[in-house]
Amino acid sequence: MAALPYMQLYVADYLADTMHLTTEEHGAYLLLIFNYWQTGKPIPVSRLARITRLSNERWTDVERSLGEFFNERDNEWFHDRIERDLEAVRATQEQRIAAGKASAEARKQSAKSRPKASRNARSTPVEIPLNENATNIEEKRRDTDKEQHTHTAQEKFSLHDAWEPDSETFTAVLFRNGMANQTFHPDQLLEFRSYWISRPDDLKTQAQWEHALAQQLKRQHRTQQANGGTPNETGRRTAQGRTRNAHDILTDDSW
Numbered sequence: 086m087a088a089l090p091y092m093q094l095y096v097a098d099y100l101a102d103t104m105h106l107t108t109e110e111h112g113a114y115l116l117l118i119f120n121y122w123q124t125g126k127p128i129p130v131s132r133l134a135r136i137t138r139l140s141n142e143r144w145t146d147v148e149r150s151l152g153e154f155f156n157e158r159d160n161e162w163f164h165d166r167i168e169r170d171l172e173a174v175r176a177t178q179e180q181r182i183a184a185g186k187a188s189a190e191a192r193k194q195s196a197k198s199r200p201k202a203s204r205n206a207r208s209t210p211v212e213i214p215l216n217e218n219a220t221n222i223e224e225k226r227r228d229t230d231k232e233q234h235t236h237t238a239q240e241k242f243s244l245h246d247a248w249e250p251d252s253e254t255f256t257a258v259l260f261r262n263g264m265a266n267q268t269f270h271p272d273q274l275l276e277f278r279s280y281w282i283s284r285p286d287d288l289k290t291q292a293q294w295e296h297a298l299a300q301q302l303k304r305q306h307r308t309q310q311a312n313g314g315t316p317n318e319t320g321r322r323t324a325q326g327r328t329r330n331a332h333d334i335l336t337d338d339s340w
Contacts, residue, residue, distance in 0.1 A: 092122040113137035241288035244281035250295045252312035
């Protein structure tokens with residue numbers, strides 16, 4: 086048996102039981118019970134003198150005094166109190182080992198069940214009919230997003246991927262900003278959404294978002310006029326043939 090971590094020594098009981106021992110006998114007795122606890126088993130009679138660090142002559146003098154604390158059976162010295170303490174410690178250790186094994190088994194079973202549930206949870210949403218192409222799926226996603234992001238006129242909200250300016254009201258907004266007949270690229274709306282989606286704390290009404298978009302388009306149009314072309318994401322200028330009327334962009338379903 087492996088050495089136990091500590092030994093319970095009841096000092097008051099020890100002193101009460103050993104008041105009659107000499108200093109030498111105290112030392113010999115402590116060495117015996119320490120060895121008993123360390124090995125977890127009775128002490129062979131043949132090793133008593135060696136454990137107490139006494140010569141055979143000196144051991145003969147103290148043996149009678151120390152023998153009253155032990156019971157001799159089969160040429161071994163047994164200590165009843167230490168045996169009871171050892172039994173209690175072993176029972177506690179066995180309970181902890183059993184609890185640890187049960188906990189490990191429970192974690193193992195839990196780990197086995199989690200991946201199956203996770204795979205099932207992920208596989209269900211992506212099951213689609215074979216005759217649906219990517220365009221149809223994207224259009225359905227947009228329709229769903231629009232239904233989930235319906236706002237009242239006075240409601241303030243952060244910008245989201247499904248947001249679009251209303252084609253009728255935005256035409257009027259462009260007119261008020263002096264841009265009714267200007268042409269724009271569809272990427273400009275995507276850039277506008279991307280910029281404001283990254284700022285979820287900014288809340289505006291539908292009309293305020295349309296006004297903000299009109300202002301951005303106006304600034305970009307002025308930059309285009311100053312630079313002689315339409316700047317794209319890489320900083321290059323696009324050909325004039327790629328731009329379209331703002332109303333056409335708003336009514337284009339290919340966004």
